[in-house]
Amino acid sequence: MAITLVIHGGAGNITPAMMTKQQEEQYNDGLKAALDNGYAVLKGGGKAVDAVIASIVTLENNPIFNAGRGSVFTKKGLNEMDAAIMDGSNLAAGAVAGVRNVKNPIVLAKEIMLHSGHVFLSGSGAAEFALKQGIEMAPDEYFFNKSRYDQWVEIRDSDFYQLDHKEDNLKGPLPNTDHKFGTVGAVACDEQGNIAGGTSTGGMTNKRFGRIGDSPIIGAGTYANNATCAISCTGHGEYFLRAVVAHDVSCLMEYKGLTLQQACDTVIKDKLVKMGGEGGLIAVDAKGNYDFCFNSAGMYRGMRNSEGKELIAYYGA
Numbered sequence: 184m185a186i187t188l189v190i191h192g193g194a195g196n197i198t199p200a201m202m203t204k205q206q207e208e209q210y211n212d213g214l215k216a217a218l219d220n221g222y223a224v225l226k227g228g229g230k231a232v233d234a235v236i237a238s239i240v241t242l243e244n245n246p247i248f249n250a251g252r253g254s255v256f257t258k259k260g261l262n263e264m265d266a267a268i269m270d271g272s273n274l275a276a277g278a279v280a281g282v283r284n285v286k287n288p289i290v291l292a293k294e295i296m297l298h299s300g301h302v303f304l305s306g307s308g309a310a311e312f313a314l315k316q317g318i319e320m321a322p323d324e325y326f327f328n329k330s331r332y333d334q335w336v337e338i339r340d341s342d343f344y345q346l347d348h349k350e351d352n353l354k355g356p357l358p359n360t361d362h363k364f365g366t367v368g369a370v371a372c373d374e375q376g377n378i379a380g381g382t383s384t385g386g387m388t389n390k391r392f393g394r395i396g397d398s399p400i401i402g403a404g405t406y407a408n409n410a411t412c413a414i415s416c417t418g419h420g421e422y423f424l425r426a427v428v429a430h431d432v433s434c435l436m437e438y439k440g441l442t443l444q445q446a447c448d449t450v451i452k453d454k455l456v457k458m459g460g461e462g463g464l465i466a467v468d469a470k471g472n473y474d475f476c477f478n479s480a481g482m483y484r485g486m487r488n489s490e491g492k493e494l495i496a497y498y499g500a
């Protein structure tokens with residue numbers, strides 16, 4: 184059975200004009216390390232779920248991505264993180280929202296899936312569960328990132344919120360966005376033909392009121408089902424939530440018989456565009472077919488499979 188791993192590091196207004204050579208190298212190295220670590224699990228006969236976790240942990244530990252260590256700051260100057268994992272072989276899922284000081288939220292999501300008896304924990308209760316399970320914590324300093332801090336300082340006295348990074352577009356009515364997204368995700372198909380998907384994010388700069396996006400919501404930002412596909416989304420979460428993107432792709436395959444690519448195109452390039460929602464997703468099915476699909480200028484992305492295919496790319500085709 185073909186093994187396949189696909190990852191993303193966010194979608195948005197990613198163009199050659201906005202990237203320096205040095206940034207391109209940093210993203211290349213970050214994505215490659217995540218592919219290496221996830222693929223090693225698959226190659227060793229490991230499970231899709233564990234490959235997804237290995238890739239996402241690598242991305243969470245890299246401050247250039249808006250997840251784990253590189254998470255953006257909330258209105259109160261905190262880092263509040265969301266993550267979810269789903270196992271397509273048994274439809275088990277675990278998700279966490281609004282947690283602080285958890286080094287790898289995706290590991291906590293997996294722990295919730297396996298040992299909490301629940302699917303979705305949030306805030307202080309999730310922190311209590313993390314403590315009980317001995318999940319690795321990190322101090323506030325670990326999450327401090329100068330560029331993300333500066334980006335927050337610029338808008339903290341306003342009602343603006345921003346989907347990662349800064350630069351253009353600090354104007355206009357809410358919701359404000361500069362059309363760049365930094366969430367991370369992975370989907371995998373293992374030797375047994377089982378698939379899994381996961382997503383992790385710091386959400387949006389200057390977010391308020393315990394705002395939660397699509398990433399940790401099973402069926403919106405994350406979904407996996409061996410019968411159809413495994414999906415991880417990135418983009419303007421409010422739209423992905425309302426379009427229930429990940430599950431919609433799965434439904435189009437299950438009920439309408441669309442292929443993976445047709446289903447992804449229908450949701451991302453048609454439905455979501457009509458709603459005004461920007462972003463993309465990565466997808467894999469149980470035969471090892473894969474897709475990158477986005478309606479934004481670019482998406483940080485990578486894939487590797489047992490047919491010798493490998494790709495790391497940022498920009499649109």
Ligand code: ASP
Pocket residue numbers: 193194249346347363364365366384385386387395396397398404416417418419420421
């Ligand atoms: N979808 C994420 C959210 O809305 C953001 C992102 O993908 O960068 O929280």
